Amino acid sequence: MSEAALSIKSVDKIYEGRGKGPVHAVKNLDMDVQRGEIVALLGSSGCGKTSTLRMIAGFEEVTRGDIVLEGRRVNQMPPARRKVAMAFEGYSLYPPLTVRDNIAFALKSARTSAKDAQKSVADVARILEIEGILDRYPSSISGGEQQRASLARALVRQADLYLLDEPMGQLEPRLRAVLRGRLKSLLVDRRMTAIFVTHDQTEANALADRVAVMEGGVLQQFASQKDLRERPANLFVATFVGEPPMNVFESNVVNSDRVRFAINNGPTFDFAGGDIPPSVRTAIGRREKVVIGVRPHAVRLGVGSDDARIVSNQWLGDQSHLAMEVAGKLMVAVSHAPIPAKVGERLRFGVSASDLHVFDVGTSAALSHGLEAA
């Protein structure tokens, strides 16, 4: 465990409300971030991701537990001594300095030679496309430019850890796609350890090696985006991650010589015993009710024993989104090619055993993913 750049050990954050009751913003959080790893804290507003970032930075006190940076317990250490570089909302640029001086400021205190500092500033400015505003003052540039200037200021520093708050939030889409690529390439090339907060899963997936999905102050899953997609730990992750997210339906299960999932008031998915491996059958056990899930990209159209009415069939230029009415809900199928089917018609659909996810009805924890137990 000495390899970890950051260890968060059983950390709680409780805000003592004035007049109101206390707010338990982060609950018993355990997380290790390895050196050179890029980690996203992903969740909707109020999920605890920003509180977590602020505790790591030292802007918020830890209520319980420890934060260990490069082997040092930093709970009581002021932010400036943590060897952490930050680009935060509210950690803004100094108004009296030009953008160039704002970026270079961090290097002056680190005793970098003027020539090296200049080069570092020029490099990062080129990568983030802010060369044209280096001699402007913060008040005269746009919000998106301020954000990139603040990001540049963090990235030029030598630090053990880089903490970034919604780093690409305000940029227009083309620039965002290109800058994400360049930022990732910079972080990887320099083996920088970085943690960033975002509510945008596209951004999390694009930049991060691993994504920590948070909800209600609880870490739901901390995994690669491939695992989040293919092995979601619970129904929250399954229906939060993915654009569009997984289709889920409560079903009765009959587990005999065949395995049969009957969606309430809906179709039945029927598998020969051999299609579902013993490990999955064991995981399902003797449950009579489960929640089954199928990712939109895994719904097979035109095959299967049941059909459903098509509610919409929308071509978005590079992908089709088709919605069918199944058990009073929508079942969404996504394809990279146009789907030749009309709204109002009925279409057969099915799912391969290898694409079926099963969850517990009560705890919502995953029981199996495809041909493997969870």
Add this chain to the structure above:
Amino acid sequence: MANLEIRSVSKEFKTGKVLDRISLAADNGEIVAVFGPSGSGKTVLLRLIAGVEQPDEGSIFLGGRDVTDQEPETRGVGMAFQNFALFPHMSAFDNVASALTAQNVPRDVIRAKVGKVAALLKIEHVLQHAPRELSNGQKQRTALARALVAEPKILLLDDPLRNVDAKLRYEMRLELPSLLKASGSTVLYVTQDYKEAMALGDRIAVLSDRDFAQVARPAEVYGSPATINVARLFGDPTINLMPVEPLASRTGPKIKIGGAELSLPAGYAHMAGKACVLGLRAENIVVADTPSPESLPVEVVAVTPLNERTLLLLRTDDGREILASEAGTNEAPRRHGPAFARFHAEAVLLFDPASGRRIDLQAA
């Protein structure tokens, strides 16, 4: 038959001209998505049709009648605008039902109609609440329900899903078209989200620089955008654009990029020797580890997943940055380093750099 027609309408405010002699016709029951960046005049257009603003010139026809000088309430237009404008003292139910109550529709019919629309817009559980008890997203859906339930001949919707959270907004995007079709209304649907415009519109009217840059079916706007500006507004990631100058050759027109020569469709032969802007969508570029005829040597700078696709940031030998996107998420095998990119030549678009207009293929 055109149920809604705008003829050469202009509108100017103190801050400048917003709409400059724009025209549009929508058929009975058609959904036209009015799409454009913020500040492009979309809302002004709706307000002119509704009659809450007066055009400086031009005429507006609804159901074949010239209504340019008519009061808003006589125009038979239903609206749901961004500022919800709900009656504060009435419950959500009574707000939704208000248009029907005014028409003396029987109570049980009202209840059935409101219930159906409310179910679709997922506001059944808040129908008894007062507007101040609703979230912004719920207010917006209540206003939308009120407009829909009246089944007006003309329905004007100004970004009605703007404040709705992403997940619900996605579901609404799937379900709204059939609801709108069932109402039989002719719909102008204003949005700033290109996916919403493509998903909902029978046609899309792209508003840019005070006029419609293109009015066409979604696939056509995406595949054959009329201008560079339209091309840029549709697609995620945004279309690749790069200056090129086609060359004539024995085998047809070609372009040079980063030391490679790539063939263009023969229909671009007339552009040889003329400066153009090449537009190519990310999904029309194939990246391989080994060269193939007409492939372009590139450096893969970054590999980032994007919704079940994989986005590759490529750099050419002459320093151009190109985005390619592949179906699937099999990013593991490909790391950074040298690779070869091939363009789907038939998907290559050329634009005139001066006017920004797309250059048509010409028959040989």
